[in-house]
Amino acid sequence: MEVRVMKGIMDANGEIAAQNREHFAERNISVVNVLASPGAGKTTLIMAICEHLRGKRKVYVVEGDISSSIDAEKLDKMGVSVIQINTGGGCHLDANMLREAISVLSPEEGSLILIENVGNLVCPAAFDLGDSFRLLVASVPEGNDKPYKYVSMFSYADAVVLSKMDLLPYIDFDMANFETGVHALAPAARNIPIYKLSCKTGEGMKSFLEWIEEA
Amino acid sequence: MHEYSITKQIVKMADAEAQTAGGKRILEIRIAAGELSTYVDESIQMYFDIISAGTLAQGAKLVFRRIPAEFFCGQCGENFIKPKSGFECPKCGNVGSRTENEAGFYIESLEVED
Numbered sequence: 001m002e003v004r005v006m007k008g009i010m011d012a013n014g015e016i017a018a019q020n021r022e023h024f025a026e027r028n029i030s031v032v033n034v035l036a037s038p039g040a041g042k043t044t045l046i047m048a049i050c051e052h053l054r055g056k057r058k059v060y061v062v063e064g065d066i067s068s069s070i071d072a073e074k075l076d077k078m079g080v081s082v083i084q085i086n087t088g089g090g091c092h093l094d095a096n097m098l099r100e101a102i103s104v105l106s107p108e109e110g111s112l113i114l115i116e117n118v119g120n121l122v123c124p125a126a127f128d129l130g131d132s133f134r135l136l137v138a139s140v141p142e143g144n145d146k147p148y149k150y151v152s153m154f155s156y157a158d159a160v161v162l163s164k165m166d167l168l169p170y171i172d173f174d175m176a177n178f179e180t181g182v183h184a185l186a187p188a189a190r191n192i193p194i195y196k197l198s199c200k201t202g203e204g205m206k207s208f209l210e211w212i213e214e215a
Numbered sequence: 216m217h218e219y220s221i222t223k224q225i226v227k228m229a230d231a232e233a234q235t236a237g238g239k240r241i242l243e244i245r246i247a248a249g250e251l252s253t254y255v256d257e258s259i260q261m262y263f264d265i266i267s268a269g270t271l272a273q274g275a276k277l278v279f280r281r282i283p284a285e286f287f288c289g290q291c292g293e294n295f296i297k298p299k300s301g302f303e304c305p306k307c308g309n310v311g312s313r314t315e316n317e318a319g320f321y322i323e324s325l326e327v328e329d
Contacts, residue, residue, distance in 0.1 A: 001329050003236045005322040009224050009246070091217055122253050123217045126320075148300060151284075152251050155313055184286075184302040184310050 013127055016095035020102070020130025024113075030215045031113045033129055035153065036137035037146075038119030041163040043071045044199045045137060046114050050080045052209045058111040062101050064093040064118045071116065081105065092123035095130055112215065121146070125156040132215070133158040140164045144174040147181025154185040159193050161208065166198040218254060222262035226272050229325055233271045238327030241275040245323045250284040250297070252320050271327075282319055286311035 008014065024031050036042045046061060053059050061082040063072040072084040083101045085093060093115065107113055115131065117124040136157035138146050141164060147154040154160075160182050179194060186192040195211065197204030225244065233241050248254055256279045267273045284297040288304035288311040295305055304311045 001236070001238070001327055003232055003238065003325040003327055005228070005232050005324055007228060007232075008319070008321045009221060009228065010320055012224060090220075094220075126217060126253055148302075152253050155251065180310050181302070183312070185313050 010126070010128075013095050016099055017128040017130035020095055020099055021132075022130075023102070024130065024132065027107070027109045029107055029109070029111050029113060031115065031129070031131040032212075032215060033115045033117060033124075033131035033134045034137060035117050035121075035124050035134055035157065036119060036139075037121045037142060040119070040137045040139040040142065041199060042116050042119065042137050043074065045161060045163065046116055047075065047078065048199050048205065049114060049209065049212055050075065050078060053112065053213070056213070058108055060105050060107050060111060060113045062093075062098065062105070062113060062115045064097075064116055066090070066118060087118060091118055091120050092127050093117050093129060094127045098129045121150040121153045125153040135159050135161060137161045137163055138178075140167045140171055140173050143171075144178035144181075147178065147185055151185060154182060157182075157186075157192065159195070159211075162194055162196045164198060164200075165196050165203055166201045218258040219262050221254060222259050222266050225259070225322065226263065226266045226270055228322055229272045229275070230270045232322075232325055233327045236325075236327060236329075238271065238325075238329055240328050241272045241325050242328055243276045243278055243326035244272065245278045245280065245325070246321070247280045247282055247323050248320045249282050254320065275325075280323070285314045287314050 034042050050059050061075050061080055063082055063084045065086055066089055067086050069084045072082045075082040083105050085097050085101055134157050138160060182192055182194055195204060195208040197208050229241055229244050260277050263277055285294055286297050286302060287294055288309055290309035291304060291307040293304050293306045302310050
């Protein structure tokens with residue numbers, strides 16, 4: 001006999017994500033899920049945000065890594081409240097991992113949580129965490145074709161940072177093609193901002209940091 | 216790589232549904248997935264054969280149905296299926312934008328032995 005099911009396979013993760021989202025909304029906490037390939041500059045960008053908001057707003061960082069605590073140690077040295085999640089080979093963070101991290105951190109009301117997801121342009125897009133928005137970091141050396149290759153990840157993003165802009169003169173990077181790809185994947189009603197910046201030279205950082213202050 | 220945790224979920228859901236329906240064993244599990252979703256059918260099947268052992272789903276066949284990714288052309292109003300590469304409208308050549316029809320990933324139905 002046929003049994004009709006029609007139930008989402010990701011519903012279990014989705015339910016926990018919804019609970020996380022509710023928990024954050026009740027406490028007026030903003031949660032940014034930072035997504036990128038390995039080496040795009042997630043940690044450097046997160047450090048710049050923490051430095052900028054020092055004394056202005058309480059910031060917590062959730063560090064997702066397959067193994068090692070290299071990034072968490074860098075942030076800890078800066079005096080940032082950070083918690084490390086080692087996924088032990090897992091290619092993404094899921095809503096349950098975030099829930100457990102939050103119960104340890106117990107973030108204060110009105111704070112900002114930055115989640116550094118595992119460096120990967122595929123899997124993290126399949127697992128909603130209950131975040132407020134998704135910030136995708138793409139770097140100039142990765143090339144302009146990334147939106148065309150990692151369609152699900154670029155569809156998942158609410159905002160895009162194009163990092164390492166100081167390397168633009170040395171790399172054949174077709175900016176118009178990159179922008180076209182990013183905008184094609186944003187649903188028509190949503191306007192996706194692209195922040196072009198360099199953490200090294202400071203180029204473009206001002207408008208990005210102003211935007212994150214409003215987050 | 217995340218197929219392992221997803222397959223565990225598929226087996227758990229299918230097993231529970233078949234038990235509720237009073238089935239003796241599951242013959243087939245029909246799964247629908249958006250074209251742009253990142254799951255690899257063969258990888259799910261490989262994990263499935265291991266994870267389903269000892270459940271009602273043991274030995275079941277997995278059947279995947281892909282839901283095509285639909286795009287919309289703001290220029291000429293055409294709805295179209297995303298070409299293999301790029302996002303151009305096949306009618307007028309302008310770049311279309313994504314609709315949200317491709318987001319699903321669910322179990323549609325099971326065939327169980329009663």
